Amino acid sequence: MTQPMYRPALALAIAVAALVVAPGRARAEVTVDCEFLEISAKAGDKPAIDAELKPLEKKLKKPPLSTWSHFKLLSRSQKVLAKKKPEAIGLKVGSATATLVEIVDKSKVRLTITIDDAKGKHVVDNTTTAEAGDWVIVVHELPGNEGHLLSVTCK
Amino acid sequence: MSRPTSSPTDLELMEHADGERDDAELAALLERDPDARAKRDAIQQIGELVRGHLELSADAVHDARFAAMWRRVDGQLVSPATSLWSRVAAWFDRYRGHVITGAVSAGAVAALALVLRPGVSDLAGHVDMRPVALRSTPEIDSVDTPGGSSTVINLDDEDGHAAVIWVSAADSDPEAI
Numbered sequence: 001m002t003q004p005m006y007r008p009a010l011a012l013a014i015a016v017a018a019l020v021v022a023p024g025r026a027r028a029e030v031t032v033d034c035e036f037l038e039i040s041a042k043a044g045d046k047p048a049i050d051a052e053l054k055p056l057e058k059k060l061k062k063p064p065l066s067t068w069s070h071f072k073l074l075s076r077s078q079k080v081l082a083k084k085k086p087e088a089i090g091l092k093v094g095s096a097t098a099t100l101v102e103i104v105d106k107s108k109v110r111l112t113i114t115i116d117d118a119k120g121k122h123v124v125d126n127t128t129t130a131e132a133g134d135w136v137i138v139v140h141e142l143p144g145n146e147g148h149l150l151s152v153t154c155k
Numbered sequence: 156m157s158r159p160t161s162s163p164t165d166l167e168l169m170e171h172a173d174g175e176r177d178d179a180e181l182a183a184l185l186e187r188d189p190d191a192r193a194k195r196d197a198i199q200q201i202g203e204l205v206r207g208h209l210e211l212s213a214d215a216v217h218d219a220r221f222a223a224m225w226r227r228v229d230g231q232l233v234s235p236a237t238s239l240w241s242r243v244a245a246w247f248d249r250y251r252g253h254v255i256t257g258a259v260s261a262g263a264v265a266a267l268a269l270v271l272r273p274g275v276s277d278l279a280g281h282v283d284m285r286p287v288a289l290r291s292t293p294e295i296d297s298v299d300t301p302g303g304s305s306t307v308i309n310l311d312d313e314d315g316h317a318a319v320i321w322v323s324a325a326d327s328d329p330e331a332i
Contacts, residue, residue, distance in 0.1 A: 032282050059310045059317045107283045110296065124305065124322050126298040131290035132282040135317035141324065151317075155284045 030083040032100055032109050032132075034154040038075040038091050041068035041139075041147035052076065056135065056151060065139070068147055081111075081154070093148055094118050100154075107132055109154045115140065117148075130154075163191050172198040293318035 039053065041060075047069040049057055060071050074092040081087050081100035089096040094117045101110040108129050115123045115138060128136045132155045140148045163171070163184045170176035171185070172195050185192050247254060293316055298305045300322050308319040 055314065056317075058312045058314060059319075062310050062312075064308060064321065065310075065319065103282050107285045108291075109282055122301045123303070124298065124300050124320065126305075126320055127296040128293055128318055128320075129296060130293035130318060131316065132284040133287070134290060134293055134315045136293065137317050137319045139319060139321045141322065155282060 030100075030103065031080050032103065032154040034079050034081050034098065034109075034111075034152055036075075036077045036079065036089050036096075036098070037073060037149075037151040038093070039147075039149040039151065040072045040074050040093075041065070041149055042070045043068055043145050044070040048072075055153075056137075059135070059137070065137075067145075071149075089150075091150070094120075094123070096150055098152065101127060104129055111136065111152065111154065113138060113150070113152060115150060162188050165194070168195045169198055171195055172202060287313060287315045290315060292316055295320070 037053065037056070039056075047061075049060060049071045050073040052073045053060065053071055056071075059065060060068075075090060077090055079087050079089065079098065081098060083100050083102060086097045086099045089098055094115060096113065096115045099112040101112055104110055108131050110127065110129045112125070112127045113136065114125045117123050117140065123140050124138055126138070130136055133153060135151055135153045137149055137151045142148055161184060163181055167176060167181055168191060171181055185195065292309050292311070295307050295318060298307065298320060303322050303324050306321040306323070308321065310317040310319060
């Protein structure tokens with residue numbers, strides 16, 4: 001039979017293990033689910049917006065986005081962003097990365113988005129704080145009155 | 156009145172009847188004494204009757220009752236624990252109090268660690284989505300557009316806000332669009 005003096009030692013060992021492990025696990029669980037929509041935009045006679053862009057349709061019809069009438073979904077991806085871990089976003093045109101900087105006030109997401117164009121040239125590097133469910137739309141104006149859009153929403 | 160010395164005693168007769176005594180002197184006495192022989196025969200008959208009664212009583216017990224008795228005996232026999240799981244279970248059984256004390260202590264310390272650690276707002280792990288009416292306008296913390304310019308426009312409707320970051324070539328004018 002174990003002597004009674006071993007009991008506090010065993011308890012202390014388990015407690016220390018919990019102390020070391022618990023905060024690490026909590027930090028590792030900071031993530032947000034984000035949806036990325038890559039859109040091409042151009043002017044046209046009749047408005048044409050892909051059905052998959054329904055969540056953005058009202059905003060696409062407002063200035064300055066309404067300068068274009070044809071919006072086509074090029075790619076769509078869902079990513080789970082972990083805090084301070086850059087995530088590559090697969091695009092049809094160019095490339096992008098997204099990084100969750102932090103969650104602010106429990107309902108906002110601070111996000112850094114970088115985009116390179118098809119030639120590898122750096123287009124934009126921005127950090128935005130937006131409410132969960134709201135959108136950040138990065139518009140890259142292209143020659144010929146066309147646009148390349150990357151829309152992001154997180155929750 | 157004393158017993159004739161030539162007659163065997165009752166004890167000698169009982170021993171003879173049980174086959175425990177069979178010497179020549181006693182046999183000679185019995186040969187000469189018909190009363191002693193009758194007494195010995197009576198003792199033998201009573202002994203056989205008693206043995207026969209006990210054997211019949213044992214045979215009268217039903218086999219099923221014996222089987223039930225053996226099952227009870229088997230159930231009370233504890234085989235030694237030899238498998239790994241049995242040894243682990245035995246260990247926990249032996250140190251149950253220690254393990255419970257350790258687990259409770261660990262839970263208390265872990266709870267304290269979770270509550271007291273910095274950055275508690277991140278603990279939920281996921282962001283809460285508020286109703287559209289309660290949402291604040293997106294804030295642009297920084298925008299860098301190498302070789303170009305940017306304009307930020309906020310769009311809002313009943314679906315929520317959208318921060319539009321319009322990136323143009325340096326020589327174009329986004330306001331003219």
